[in-house]
Amino acid sequence: MTTDFRDLSERLPGWVEAYRAYAAEGGVATYIPELAHAPQRALGITLHHRSGTTVSAGDADLPFTLQSISKVFTLLLALMDRGERAVFEKVGMEPTGDVFNSMLKLELVQPGKPFNPLINAGAIVVSSLLLGDSPEEKSQRILRFVRELAGDDGPAFNEDVYRSEAETANRNRSLAYFLKDNKVLDEDVEPTLDVYFRQCAIEVTCAQVARMGLVLANDGVDPATGRELVPRRFVRIAKSFMVTCGMYNASGEFAIQVGIPAKSGVSGGILALVPGELGIGLIGPALNDKGNSIAGVHLLKLLSERYDWSLF
Numbered sequence: 001m002t003t004d005f006r007d008l009s010e011r012l013p014g015w016v017e018a019y020r021a022y023a024a025e026g027g028v029a030t031y032i033p034e035l036a037h038a039p040q041r042a043l044g045i046t047l048h049h050r051s052g053t054t055v056s057a058g059d060a061d062l063p064f065t066l067q068s069i070s071k072v073f074t075l076l077l078a079l080m081d082r083g084e085r086a087v088f089e090k091v092g093m094e095p096t097g098d099v100f101n102s103m104l105k106l107e108l109v110q111p112g113k114p115f116n117p118l119i120n121a122g123a124i125v126v127s128s129l130l131l132g133d134s135p136e137e138k139s140q141r142i143l144r145f146v147r148e149l150a151g152d153d154g155p156a157f158n159e160d161v162y163r164s165e166a167e168t169a170n171r172n173r174s175l176a177y178f179l180k181d182n183k184v185l186d187e188d189v190e191p192t193l194d195v196y197f198r199q200c201a202i203e204v205t206c207a208q209v210a211r212m213g214l215v216l217a218n219d220g221v222d223p224a225t226g227r228e229l230v231p232r233r234f235v236r237i238a239k240s241f242m243v244t245c246g247m248y249n250a251s252g253e254f255a256i257q258v259g260i261p262a263k264s265g266v267s268g269g270i271l272a273l274v275p276g277e278l279g280i281g282l283i284g285p286a287l288n289d290k291g292n293s294i295a296g297v298h299l300l301k302l303l304s305e306r307y308d309w310s311l312f
């Protein structure tokens with residue numbers, strides 16, 4: 001079934017207002033100090049259809065940082081830079097069932113290769129594989145790629161969020177040193193983390209994220225120009241990871257309740273897509289106990305049920 005955009009544009013503002021109430025049951029992330037300033041009750045969404053039609057509601061213009069959503073795009077870039085074999089020599093293809101910054105399985109399963117590219121350990125390794133002579137060059141390449149998919153030069157590094165994370169990231173530092181010790185990470189720890197913190201701090205809006213989702217929904221082809229931005233095979237890999245690992249250790253539940261590829265970040269952002277049809281960008285900073293936007297997940301469940309989005 002195709003989504004009825006007329007029905008959607010009539011009802012979406014009301015749904016968003018009603019669903020803000022869920023924020024009271026969650027809380028904004030505070031372990032990156034700068035994220036603690038986010039407005040708890042904010043909720044915004046943009047849906048971008050392949051035909052070019054977009055619908056937005058609520059706080060869709062509220063800027064937020066990509067955080068873990070960036071992991072999808074560094075994975076795509078690493079696949080384009082290095083090819084499938086080189087990437088999957090360093091990182092696995094399986095969900096962990098653990099929280100995104102867990103250390104647990106790195107030591108349990110030898111040779112210490114991260115289970116997948118969407119957990120922090122996996123994403124840090126993926127960032128180390130990107131082509132570029134310096135952390136600055138790698139970061140600029142990521143930013144350029146994000147802007148290309150967003151169809152917009154708006155995305156930029158939020159320096160405050162970047163600094164705030166870089167100054168406090170004891171957990172990510174320990175993951176990276178552990179990976180280095182296991183020889184899974186070949187590059188030096190600090191320059192690699194610098195790339196990782198910068199990609200997480202790319203600031204976007206719902207419309208930009210919806211456009212990025214739309215390119216993935218469209219198998220890597222820019223719907224406006226017909227140009228292939230990402231090979232279809234790599235988009236398929238990214239969408240598969242989004243379904244199995246994109247919502248952290250709530251990915252199974254999300255597949256049952258919503259049933260579409262999605263990736264969340266601790267800023268409360270979610271990128272989602274209905275294959276062949278549309279891209280979604282969402283922000284709702286209050287998180288549930290698994291670290292996903294609490295109101296956002298409820299809203300996506302409602303939309304998926306109403307417009308019959310589930311792939312399953």
Ligand SMILES: NC(=O)CC[C@H](N)C(=O)O
Nearest residue numbers: 067068100120200265266
């Ligand atoms: N879940 C997330 O969004 C994690 C990203 C965050 N920058 C971190 O590494 O902790």
